[in-house]
Structures are given as C-alpha cells and as structure tokens.
Amino acid sequence: MNLLVIGGVAAGTKVAAKAKRVMPDAKVTIVTKGKDISYAGCGLPYYVGELIEGKDQLIVNTPAKFSALTGALVQTEREVTRLDVKEKKAVVRNLRTGGEEIYTYDACVIASGASSIVPPFTGVNLPGVFTMRTPDDAIESREYLKANQVKKAVVVGGGFIGLEVAENLLAQGVSVTVMDMAPQIMPGFDPEMADYAVRHLAKKGIRVLTSTKLEGITGTLKAEGVQTDKGHLPADMVILSIGIRPNTGFLQDTGIEMFKGTILVDEKLRTNVPDVYAAGDCAMVTNRLTGARQWSPMGSSANMEGRTLALALNGEEVSYPGVLGTGVVKLPGLNGGRTGLTEEAAKAAGYDVETVLSVTDDKAHYYPDSSFFAVKLIADRKSRRLLGLQVLGPGAVDKMTDIAVMAITFGGTLEQMTSLDLAYAPPFSTAIHPFTAAVQILLNKMNGVMDSFTPAEYMAGAADDYRIIDVNPAGPTIPGVTYVDLTAVDAQVLANPRGEIPGLGKDEKLLLVCAKGKRAYLLQNRMKHYGYTNTRVLEGSSFFNVIRTGNAAGQVTVSPEEITRVKALGCLHNKGTDNFNVRVITRNGKVTAEENRRIADAAARYGSGDVVMTTRLTMEIVGVPYDKLDELRDFLAEGGLETGGTGSKVRPVVSCKGTTCQYGQLDSYALSEKIHERFYHGYHEVKLPHKFKIAVGGCPNNCVKPDLNDFGIVGQRIPSYNVDICRGCGKCQVEDICPMEAARVVDGKLIIDKEKCNNCGRCVGKCPFKAVDDGIYGYKVYIGGRWGKKTAHGKALSKVFTGEEEVLAVLEKAILLFREQGKTGERFADTVNRIGFAEVEAQLLGDEILSRKDEIIGAQLHLKGGATC
Structure with missing residues (x-):
C-alpha cells in the first residue's frame, strides 16, 4: 500500500x-x-x-x-x-x-x-500580539514577555488554552485580563460551574470579562491595548485564543x-x-x-x-465510536474536568434530565492538603443512566472525570454506581468515594428523598419566595436569617405543643442552607419526619453559591464569608450597612486622565459619587452596594484598572514626588512603579505572615515615612568633599545650608560629621570654590518600621546602596525572609526583633536566601495570614 x-x-x-x-x-x-x-x-x-x-x-x-x-x-x-x-x-x-x-x-x-483564528481587525499583526498553536508561538511569546518586561496582558478567549495561558502569565508576575464574547468562559461546562470559576479567578487576580467583543488591537509600533465594545483595555501583550479553524x-x-x-x-x-x-x-x-x-x-x-x-x-474490524467531549483544564489553584453532555445539551437531545451539584471532600478530611470536589452530575430519569459530569477542585479532577467516562461508556445505571469498588486510602480518597457520594445524592433527589434547588435554579430566582434557614455547623453565619441547630431539633419539636421547630411553620416555604449541603439535607430529613411539607435544600449551599438574603428593611444582608471573600478583592465593608468602599490600585496615586474619568464614572454609576484617597495613595470608591460590586469591578477592568490592596501580601507601594521636588535625589515614581509590578503584581499569590508595606522617599525629608514602613527606601546624595580646596571661609556656605548641622568650619577647615549627615545633598555645589562640588547618588534602606496601633521606627541597613537593582534584590530578600521566617500574624518588625537585626541584615546583604526562592514561595506557609485590613 x-x-x-x-x-x-x-x-x-x-x-x-x-x-x-x-x-x-x-x-x-x-x-x-x-x-x-x-x-x-x-x-x-x-x-x-x-x-x-x-x-x-x-x-x-x-x-x-x-x-x-x-x-x-x-x-x-x-x-x-x-x-x-x-x-x-x-x-x-x-x-x-x-x-x-x-x-x-x-x-x-x-x-x-x-x-488559530485571527480576526481581520486592526493591530492583529503588531509586535506583542500572539496566538498559541505552534511551538514558535510559545517560544516567541516567552521571548517577547522577557525582552519587553510585560506588565499587563489581555487574553482574548476563555477556553482551556486561553485560561492556561492566563495562569502562566500570572505566574510570571503579569496582570492578566481574560475576555470572551460568549456569556461564559470554559465551553463545555454549564454556566453555574463557569461562574464559580470566574469568582475563583478573581480571587487569584485574573479579571474575566464575558459578553465582551474584540474590536481591534491598539498601538503604533507595538501592542498597547485592546479595544472592545465596552471600552479600552491597556496591555503590553495580547494573546489571541479565540478558537481554531x-x-x-x-x-x-x-x-x-x-x-x-x-x-x-x-x-x-x-x-x-x-x-x-x-x-x-x-x-x-x-x-x-x-x-x-x-x-x-x-x-x-x-x-x-x-x-x-x-x-x-489493515483490514481489521475496528471502528471509532465517537467522543464524549472529555477535557480537563488547570487554573491557578483550581482544576476543572468535564465529560458527556451538559444539562442544556442533554435537554436538547431529548433526555428526561435530572442534575445535582454536590460538594464533598476530595480525600480524608484529616489528611494534610485535603480539599474539595464540586461535582455536577447530569442523568436521565427514565434509563437511570449517567449523561455527563463536571467537576471543579484543586486536586485530581481527572480521576473523577475518568470514572464518569467509564460509567457513561459502558452504560451503567446510577444504582450500579453506588457500589463501585473504588480505591480508598486517606491520601487519595474518602471512604465513600466522592464520585459514589455524588451519585448517591443524585439518587436521593431522583427518588424524592431529597428536595432541592440546583445552583442554576437558585441563580435564576427559583428560591426568591423562600425563607432562608441557616443550618451551618459552626453556628449562625448568615446575617438576618433564622438559625436552626440541627442537633437540637428533636428536643425542640418534642417540647413544642404544636410539634414544630419554634418559629417555623410546617407549610412555610423554607430554603435550607449550610456550608456544603449535607447538614441542610439532614435537617430536611428530620423536618419531613415532623410534617414539614415545603422545604428545599440548596445544593452546594454557601460554599458554591453567593447567598443573598432580605432583611426586615428590604436591604441585602451579606454573609461574613462573602464579606471576607470580597475583601480579598479590595472591597471593604462599611459596618452596619450593605455597602462597601472599593480600593482602586493607582500605581502610587498616579492615574491617567482617562483612568481618572473611568474612576469618577464608576463612583457615579455604582457608588455614592465620592472618591477618597487612602494613606497608601490608592483611591476608594465609596458606598458601593454589595450587588453592584461585580459590575463595578468589570467596569473598572474595562478601563485597565484593578481593585485590591488588602490581605497578608505585599501591599501597593507609596512614594513621594521624587525628582519633581526640589530636594528629590531619585525618580521615586519610576522606582515605585518597578516595585509595584515586580512585587505587588509579581508576588500577588504569595501569602505572608502579615501585610508588607513599602515606601520610597526621594530624599531624607521622609515625606512618605519610609522608616515607618516594613521596607523603606530613601534617596541619598553622599557629598564628596575635597579638603585641599577648602579655604576656611569665615562665612561657609556649606555650613550655612546644612539642615543637620553636620558641616562646620574648625581650625580653618570644613569638617562634615558623617554621624550627623543624612546625605540630603543640600550642600553639594554650594561652595564657591568647589570643595563640595559632587555627590554620589544612592539608596538608604530601612527595615522593620510600622505605624498604627503599635508604631515602630525602622532601622537602616549599614550599607548605602548605589545600584537600583541591588536595592530591588534586597527588597526581594526581605519579602522571602519574612515569608520563610516570620510567624503567622506578626509584622515584619516583630520578625526582625525576634531574629535580631544583625542576623536579618546579614541575610539581606548575602545571597543565600535568593538561592532558595522557589522553595520558599512553594512552601505551604501562612495559609490564613494575619492582616485584618
């Protein structure tokens, strides 16, 4: 042949x-x-x-x-x-x-x-615009990323490849926005699963804009942004992952x-x-x-x-049976797997569809690094056969997906799947396998044992006329709703002459919500036994769903979990209200005119109309209602702006005006922008024992209090003094100008006391005879400062640095030292005091800690952190 x-x-x-x-x-x-x-x-x-x-x-x-x-x-x-x-x-x-x-x-x-599909728009051939289909695409984009020090990227397309590119760009310290013209990302997943992934990506620092159309790439010599039907997104690099042809x-x-x-x-x-x-x-x-x-x-x-x-x-009797649409995707801190039909596709194919969403442990809960699986099963009521599975979780979602592939391929019934002899040991699974547990929950629902609303139904408003009942195991967690202690139900009913749980009518529409859904189901079981006729369990409960409840005033009451979640996105709760102040990162208080208009428009559309500056020179949009937070963040993202600046992480850097001030010895703005990109963005996913604040001062005037920050940089100009030129003038210009009184004439010669001199550079060029006519520019570094409840002045390292990269290396070593050797909840000042300044300085001036960078960043440290604001 x-x-x-x-x-x-x-x-x-x-x-x-x-x-x-x-x-x-x-x-x-x-x-x-x-x-x-x-x-x-x-x-x-x-x-x-x-x-x-x-x-x-x-x-x-x-x-x-x-x-x-x-x-x-x-x-x-x-x-x-x-x-x-x-x-x-x-x-x-x-x-x-x-x-x-x-x-x-x-x-x-x-x-x-x-x-790869490359649309016929302006700018698609500019340098900095890439597809991701061949090795050359990856090689050229990585080289461009490094050579151009890319800080912002837009990935056009929310499919698997686009999301994986976004994850990898984020890992390189790039601020990433993913946009897609479709109403959701992750094709092949149902909308509620994709919505959970979007919320997760936002927490990790990846902005997602759906229903957003690409109109062109802006820039002249290279890519400078993406024009969409909703506005302009600044970008140093654009990845087109729209699809393939x-x-x-x-x-x-x-x-x-x-x-x-x-x-x-x-x-x-x-x-x-x-x-x-x-x-x-x-x-x-x-x-x-x-x-x-x-x-x-x-x-x-x-x-x-x-x-x-x-x-x-070769003449063999073989055939290819077709596909199930199986796929897995890796996101930052979350994996996704799918196979078979989506709920929509199953209905379109004529099946009598039933679904369930279960949240289970992915391995024994007591085993280190145990986490969760959020599993959606789609099945046919008539045949009792599985039609599809979608799963999200940090761990082995491929395992869950592959089990479903086998179940669907060989046509097993749900009943047969309840007794599969699947592998169990605490490091790998739970005693009742997560797949088996999901099947059992689905059967409970199909058999009428459990009555529930799916997350999709809840998102669509099916439970709007239901009263929410909080069944969380740790006590009341959802503000403004009735809490029921599952363990006390039997005693309460037996003690009540009407045989009811106090305050809950037997014919009342009740939505039972707990942490993941199990306790809500257990409560429903007891309530059915006692004659309750209209209860529903919320599948996935508060773990998977965004719970919104109406209080007596008709306002939205936000759960503590939601307050914590959105706080990580830069949205700070106004106590006693359902409003938030949203921090907009402004790169040290500097915004373009276009960005300023976008912030003002956002404040007018979504907030009270007020914008305030924080002490860290971020801008806060005041009074944003909870249900407008996502819209606000999307609106800001369309203008290339991000929210954040909270948590036990490197915080946005603050600096003075630098060389635009008459005393400035260095370009504080330029240096602070480098620090912002390298350490605020580059270390975005690195959890620290507490917040870590950085300040850059252009001179020793200390306008931005560098010595009251965890790490402070102060511009220096060390005077070069030639004693042989000094004429010992009776009225010395250098002595007169020195604000520290470090310069004085003694026995006819100028003396500069180095202990008093703060290297402000004011004296340079003031001697008419050029005795002090030059100065070395440099950087003084303070560590261990803080202000607030416990104020501490930082202490200066003994060395005055003369190179910018040298200072940035010391800063990175300080962050790594704090992560590795700090205790959760303590500030860097506490770490320095506990270890000893001399030991910390020795590590910062050496290079050993940098050699362990990957090990330190990869360690499971400070998972909770200590920052409260």
Whole structure:
C-alpha cells in the first residue's frame, strides 16, 4: 500500500506509525506544512510560564528521529495546494524551494489539523500580539514577555488554552485580563460551574470579562491595548485564543463532504470519497451518546482516531465510536474536568434530565492538603443512566472525570454506581468515594428523598419566595436569617405543643442552607419526619453559591464569608450597612486622565459619587452596594484598572514626588512603579505572615515615612568633599545650608560629621570654590518600621546602596525572609526583633536566601495570614 498522510502532528504521526507497525511493507509518507512534527501543542502555555524550560521539550519527535523509529518518510515544509481524488495524487508546494511536487497514493489520510483564528481587525499583526498553536508561538511569546518586561496582558478567549495561558502569565508576575464574547468562559461546562470559576479567578487576580467583543488591537509600533465594545483595555501583550479553524481550504473542489470546514467521516474514519480518510482536528466525528455530529479537536481524540484508522486500513474490524467531549483544564489553584453532555445539551437531545451539584471532600478530611470536589452530575430519569459530569477542585479532577467516562461508556445505571469498588486510602480518597457520594445524592433527589434547588435554579430566582434557614455547623453565619441547630431539633419539636421547630411553620416555604449541603439535607430529613411539607435544600449551599438574603428593611444582608471573600478583592465593608468602599490600585496615586474619568464614572454609576484617597495613595470608591460590586469591578477592568490592596501580601507601594521636588535625589515614581509590578503584581499569590508595606522617599525629608514602613527606601546624595580646596571661609556656605548641622568650619577647615549627615545633598555645589562640588547618588534602606496601633521606627541597613537593582534584590530578600521566617500574624518588625537585626541584615546583604526562592514561595506557609485590613 502507498499511504499518503497529509499532516504531521498528532493524528498524522499516529496513523503513520501504527500503519508501519501493522503493515511493515507499506510505503507511508507524511507531508506537512510545518518544519516540526509531533509537537506538544497542549504544553505550549506551560512553556510560556517556564514550567517547561527548554524549547526542545516541546518537540516529541524530530522528522529524522520519527523516520528512524517507524520507517515512515517525513517531508516537512510541504504545503498541499490541491488534492486530485480522481488521479489519486496530491499537488504540493515545497516551501523551501518554491517548486511543485506530486505525491501519489493508494490511500490518503487527511490529518491537516487546524490553525488559530485571527480576526481581520486592526493591530492583529503588531509586535506583542500572539496566538498559541505552534511551538514558535510559545517560544516567541516567552521571548517577547522577557525582552519587553510585560506588565499587563489581555487574553482574548476563555477556553482551556486561553485560561492556561492566563495562569502562566500570572505566574510570571503579569496582570492578566481574560475576555470572551460568549456569556461564559470554559465551553463545555454549564454556566453555574463557569461562574464559580470566574469568582475563583478573581480571587487569584485574573479579571474575566464575558459578553465582551474584540474590536481591534491598539498601538503604533507595538501592542498597547485592546479595544472592545465596552471600552479600552491597556496591555503590553495580547494573546489571541479565540478558537481554531480546520486547515481544509485545499479540499474545496474535491467533492469531499464537509461542514463548516470540518471533514465528515464515518466510524471507520472514511470520507464520502473512496480511499480518502480523515482524522484529528480537521475531522468531525460523532457524539457517542447521541450519535449527532460533534467536532472534538483534542490531542487525545486525534491519537485514538489515528490508531483506529491505521488498523482499519489493515483490514481489521475496528471502528471509532465517537467522543464524549472529555477535557480537563488547570487554573491557578483550581482544576476543572468535564465529560458527556451538559444539562442544556442533554435537554436538547431529548433526555428526561435530572442534575445535582454536590460538594464533598476530595480525600480524608484529616489528611494534610485535603480539599474539595464540586461535582455536577447530569442523568436521565427514565434509563437511570449517567449523561455527563463536571467537576471543579484543586486536586485530581481527572480521576473523577475518568470514572464518569467509564460509567457513561459502558452504560451503567446510577444504582450500579453506588457500589463501585473504588480505591480508598486517606491520601487519595474518602471512604465513600466522592464520585459514589455524588451519585448517591443524585439518587436521593431522583427518588424524592431529597428536595432541592440546583445552583442554576437558585441563580435564576427559583428560591426568591423562600425563607432562608441557616443550618451551618459552626453556628449562625448568615446575617438576618433564622438559625436552626440541627442537633437540637428533636428536643425542640418534642417540647413544642404544636410539634414544630419554634418559629417555623410546617407549610412555610423554607430554603435550607449550610456550608456544603449535607447538614441542610439532614435537617430536611428530620423536618419531613415532623410534617414539614415545603422545604428545599440548596445544593452546594454557601460554599458554591453567593447567598443573598432580605432583611426586615428590604436591604441585602451579606454573609461574613462573602464579606471576607470580597475583601480579598479590595472591597471593604462599611459596618452596619450593605455597602462597601472599593480600593482602586493607582500605581502610587498616579492615574491617567482617562483612568481618572473611568474612576469618577464608576463612583457615579455604582457608588455614592465620592472618591477618597487612602494613606497608601490608592483611591476608594465609596458606598458601593454589595450587588453592584461585580459590575463595578468589570467596569473598572474595562478601563485597565484593578481593585485590591488588602490581605497578608505585599501591599501597593507609596512614594513621594521624587525628582519633581526640589530636594528629590531619585525618580521615586519610576522606582515605585518597578516595585509595584515586580512585587505587588509579581508576588500577588504569595501569602505572608502579615501585610508588607513599602515606601520610597526621594530624599531624607521622609515625606512618605519610609522608616515607618516594613521596607523603606530613601534617596541619598553622599557629598564628596575635597579638603585641599577648602579655604576656611569665615562665612561657609556649606555650613550655612546644612539642615543637620553636620558641616562646620574648625581650625580653618570644613569638617562634615558623617554621624550627623543624612546625605540630603543640600550642600553639594554650594561652595564657591568647589570643595563640595559632587555627590554620589544612592539608596538608604530601612527595615522593620510600622505605624498604627503599635508604631515602630525602622532601622537602616549599614550599607548605602548605589545600584537600583541591588536595592530591588534586597527588597526581594526581605519579602522571602519574612515569608520563610516570620510567624503567622506578626509584622515584619516583630520578625526582625525576634531574629535580631544583625542576623536579618546579614541575610539581606548575602545571597543565600535568593538561592532558595522557589522553595520558599512553594512552601505551604501562612495559609490564613494575619492582616485584618
């Protein structure tokens, strides 16, 4: 057989390699447009984030290595321009020589893959605009990221690749905004699951803007921002992850049946044209549940299709059953997995759909690093079979997803899944496996044992006329609602002549809310026993849902958990109200005119109309109602602004005017912006024992109190004095100008007392005879200062630094030392005092602590932190 394979990445190389193994005598030729074959397309975001270090690691096989291993001929940099299905030949342009080549075949496999969609907007070809489809894309974007010191990036597209790129850019210290024209991110997940992910990403520092259309890239010599239908987003770098389009343009006149550019194939991967097959991202297969056509451009599917096709070409009775749409995605601190049908797709396919959302432990709750799974199951009431699963959690969501794949594939019923003999040990799972627990909850719901509202129903307002009952195990946590102690219910009912829980009528509509849903279900069970007829459990309860309750005044009352959550986003609660002050990060109080207008508009639209400055030179929009916080943050994000500046982290830096002041020895604004990007943004995810404040003063006047911050930098100008030039004037200009009285004439010569001199530089150039005519610019560093309840003056390091990068290195060492050696809840001043200034100074002036940077940042330290404001 003469087998021609068009395309050499996943499906193409798989079918070629397998064909040579089962048909050793076959002539197998791969022609591919790229210079690389078999590259790790799904690994590209992790090369950008430097988790994959070397370029060579992206290439699974080189053409020469692949040929030697398999016996297939690989022809790279060949573009197929026309396929002649009657003559059974492909017309190919050699991209190296420009010449035309002809390749004949007995069988042809089209595995030409897909390419990134680049919309025809202005600016898409500017430097700094990238797609993420080939190794070159990842390599060039990483090089640009480093060479241009990118501080802000916009990722256009909220699919898996876009979100993974966003995570990796965030890890590189870049401020990231993800935008998508769709109403949600994470296609293939239901809206409530995507909404939870958006809230999680916001907490991690990634802004997400949905229902936002790209209109163009701004900039002249390079990308400077993204223009959307809602405003302008400043950006130093833009990643276009809008989607992909099959590479099938060369097939237009072949008669091959296609749909929206994809090649339609049957279970043998055959097209409608004899001896022409297709596999991978250019082919459309079927959904194995519904039998409907489905495009599933995944590397896993491509490999399986390639293997099946090779066996079929060898005459074996095999077929490809189609896809379930299985996928997993890694987000910062959260993973997502899905398989099968979404709730909407299942209903559209005609199933009698029931769903449930359960939140369970992902391993034994007492085991270190145990966390959660939020699992949504979709099932058919009639057949009792599983139709789909979606799961979110920090851990092994792939495990949960793969169990569901097997359950769906082999058609097991929910009842059969309740007794699966799944692996258990505390480091890996719970005694009742999380998958089994979710199935059991779903069966309880289907069998009428549990009556509930799903998060989707709750978001849609299904519970608006229900009275919320707080069933949290730790006591009342939802303000303004009735609390019921589950453990006291039996005694309360037995003691009540009417057989009721005090204050709760048996026919009243009651929504039962606890931490994750279990105690709410247990309470419902007891209440049904005592004759309550209209109770509903909120699936996922306060863990998964944003709980909003109406109080007597008709206002929104926000739970303490929500107050804590939004506080981490820079939204500070006004006690006694449902309003918040929202901190807008302004890079040291400096905003552009456009940003200032955006902040003013935001205050007018969403707040009281007032904007106040904090002592840290951030701006606070006053009086924003709780239910407007998300809208406000989205509105600010559309203008390139972010909220934050709270928590046990590096706080926004504060500085004086620097060289715009007559005394300024350094450009405080420029230095503070570097610190802001490198340490406020770059260390955004690094939890510290407490808040860490940084101040930059342009001179020793200390206008921004550098010595009352955890780390203070003061501009210096150390006078250079030439005693041989001094004439011992009776009225010395240097002595007169010195504010510290460090300069004085003694025995006819000027003396400068270095103990008194604060290196303010005022004396430089004041001597008419040029005895003090020069000065060395430098930086004095103070550590361990603070102000507030317990004021402490920082102490200066003994060395005056003369290089900016040297100072920034000392600052980074101070942050790392505080993280590693500070105790949770103590300020840096306490750490310095406890360890000893001399020991801290020795570590800051040495380099050993920097050598352990990755170890210190990666350690599980200060998970709670000590900052309260």
